[in-house]
Amino acid sequence: MQTPLFLGQDNTDIGYIINILYIAMFLVLVFWGEKIQTRIRLRDIEYALERLRLMRDESVKFTKEKLKKYGREEINRFLDNYLEFVTIPPVDMDPAGVVWKLDHIVKTAEDRVRSEIKQIIPDLDESHVLNIMNLFEASYALNYYYKVVRHYYILSKKTSSYILIIQLQAILPQVMMEAEAYLGALQAFSSGQPIGDGAGALVAARLMRGGEIFDIERDNVCTVKNIQGRRVYFMKAKGPGGAVGTPGDALMKLSEKESFKMIFMVDAGLKLEGEKTGSIAEGVGAIIGGIGTEKYKIEEVATKKAIPLYGMIIKMSLKEAITPMTKDVLNGVEEAHQLLLKRIVEKSSEGDTVMVIGVGNTMGIAQ
Amino acid sequence: MVTRWASPSRRVSALEKSPVSLLVPFYFFLLGLLILFSLILLVQGVTGAGRNDSVTNMLFIMTGLTGLVSTFYMIRRYQLSVQKTLKERKIVVLTVEECSKCSYKAVRPFREGDYVYGYGEECPRCPKSLGDTGVENRMVITAIYLEGGRQEERY
Numbered sequence: 001m002q003t004p005l006f007l008g009q010d011n012t013d014i015g016y017i018i019n020i021l022y023i024a025m026f027l028v029l030v031f032w033g034e035k036i037q038t039r040i041r042l043r044d045i046e047y048a049l050e051r052l053r054l055m056r057d058e059s060v061k062f063t064k065e066k067l068k069k070y071g072r073e074e075i076n077r078f079l080d081n082y083l084e085f086v087t088i089p090p091v092d093m094d095p096a097g098v099v100w101k102l103d104h105i106v107k108t109a110e111d112r113v114r115s116e117i118k119q120i121i122p123d124l125d126e127s128h129v130l131n132i133m134n135l136f137e138a139s140y141a142l143n144y145y146y147k148v149v150r151h152y153y154i155l156s157k158k159t160s161s162y163i164l165i166i167q168l169q170a171i172l173p174q175v176m177m178e179a180e181a182y183l184g185a186l187q188a189f190s191s192g193q194p195i196g197d198g199a200g201a202l203v204a205a206r207l208m209r210g211g212e213i214f215d216i217e218r219d220n221v222c223t224v225k226n227i228q229g230r231r232v233y234f235m236k237a238k239g240p241g242g243a244v245g246t247p248g249d250a251l252m253k254l255s256e257k258e259s260f261k262m263i264f265m266v267d268a269g270l271k272l273e274g275e276k277t278g279s280i281a282e283g284v285g286a287i288i289g290g291i292g293t294e295k296y297k298i299e300e301v302a303t304k305k306a307i308p309l310y311g312m313i314i315k316m317s318l319k320e321a322i323t324p325m326t327k328d329v330l331n332g333v334e335e336a337h338q339l340l341l342k343r344i345v346e347k348s349s350e351g352d353t354v355m356v357i358g359v360g361n362t363m364g365i366a367q
Numbered sequence: 368m369v370t371r372w373a374s375p376s377r378r379v380s381a382l383e384k385s386p387v388s389l390l391v392p393f394y395f396f397l398l399g400l401l402i403l404f405s406l407i408l409l410v411q412g413v414t415g416a417g418r419n420d421s422v423t424n425m426l427f428i429m430t431g432l433t434g435l436v437s438t439f440y441m442i443r444r445y446q447l448s449v450q451k452t453l454k455e456r457k458i459v460v461l462t463v464e465e466c467s468k469c470s471y472k473a474v475r476p477f478r479e480g481d482y483v484y485g486y487g488e489e490c491p492r493c494p495k496s497l498g499d500t501g502v503e504n505r506m507v508i509t510a511i512y513l514e515g516g517r518q519e520e521r522y
Contacts, residue, residue: 191479193460194511240482324460324513366484
């Protein structure tokens with residue numbers, strides 16, 4: 001039986017050409033294989049970087065277009081400056097008291113941006129100022145992503161570090177996903193639509209309906225209602241502007257005059273891939289994101305006064321958290337609302353005082 | 368106003384198309400070479416090219432066909448990716464209004480200035496009272512959400 005010959009094994013002209021090609025390819029891959037791979041990976045990074053630049057430029061352009069209606073040229077200049085704004089975190093060599101320092105710095109930064117926007121457009125109401133701040137933050141985030149990726153791209157190119165290039169390429173899908181989410185959030189921020197992160201605030205808003213609303217501390221509102229003999233405090237950030245409030249400060253103030261039997265917290269939480277959007281997870285602890293200062297204050301009050309901290313998370317992806325609220329999240333809000341009422345009655349007794357905090361960005365959600 | 372919230376994303380997609388990249392012509396040049404090479408192999412396999420070895424001829428035909436199929440597959444993939452980028456996503460945000468008196472419920476596209484627990488339009492069912500201050504007859508916005516239920520994931 002004749003042995004079958006493969007391409008290049010026979011003594012034809014094409015066979016010789018293919019043999020030479022194989023040998024050439026082998027030599028090229030042996031000597032320049034890593035270089036070729038580096039080039040290919042760098043091209044991928046370049047493409048992502050270009051896309052990030054376009055996203056950043058588009059977000060800045062979109063924000064400026066939206067601000068045109070106010071007819072103030074200074075706001076555009078302020079936005080350009082804001083993109084390079086830095087907030088220096090406090091020194092943490094001696095960690096005692098670092099939370100209060102960080103809290104002070106963050107509030108100072110927020111106050112400065114808020115006051116400058118108000119200074120440029122004096123007739124703007126508070127909710128619009130907060131929405132503009134959210135728009136600025138989206139552009140800031142996109143600019144930051146672009147600059148960091150560009151930094152590592154240039155650095156890896158300069159040093160020809162294969163490891164650095166692989167690391168950068170490995171995290172790029174995640175970075176691009178987050179950048180896409182921020183780009184998608186612009187329209188919601190500009191027109192004040194409720195976003196997924198406002199799920200916790202919406203639960204609180206639903207429970208607050210009909211109660212007498214009063215302001216407490218910075219950007220928070222609160223009401224007291226009677227639920228089956230329990231005195232229940234409901235708190236959320238003050239809407240409909242895009243505020244997250246300072247629930248920690250408000251809780252500290254309220255706990256001075258009230259003795260809470262328990263604290264319930266509801267917030268939007270990032271789901272893991274494969275989990276259902278709008279599903280509810282119950283648990284214990286201070287359910288609140290952010291830089292950690294508000295969480296610290298809530299934990300301090302709860303620990304000092306031995307108040308149990310219960311909470312529930314309404315699950316969603318990052319994109320769903322910062323873009324207009326989806327129907328799935330809204331269904332989760334309804335479920336959390338019913339579940340929370342049930343848990344308040346189950347866990348507390350008649351005559352108890354209970355605190356309920358709806359955490360999250362309250363853009364497009366009043367009270 | 369119907370809100371198409373993905374407009375900045377669409378504009379980025381459109382901008383991405385604008386710079387003339389050398390990569391695309393180069394890619395198609397390589398695909399052209401591959402088609403040519405595959406065709407030569409196929410013709411050689413079919414005609415036999417002076418060989419009486421049927422196994423080698425069959426291998427030539429198979430390689431040529433594989434080359435052609437994979438080339439057309441790559442062209443189709445490119446076409447699909449272009450179509451996907453250019454496809455306009457119209458995502459509409461809806462506002463739900465409810466009358467607190469008669470529980471009438473209405474759903475309409477979101478308008479700038481709408482917010483949950485803010486006032487919406489007048490209730491078409493409830494009669495306007497004489498001493499109406501302009502708010503009494505209006506429905507309350509109870510929900511604002513994205514039509515379609517879920518966000519489209521690109522990754």
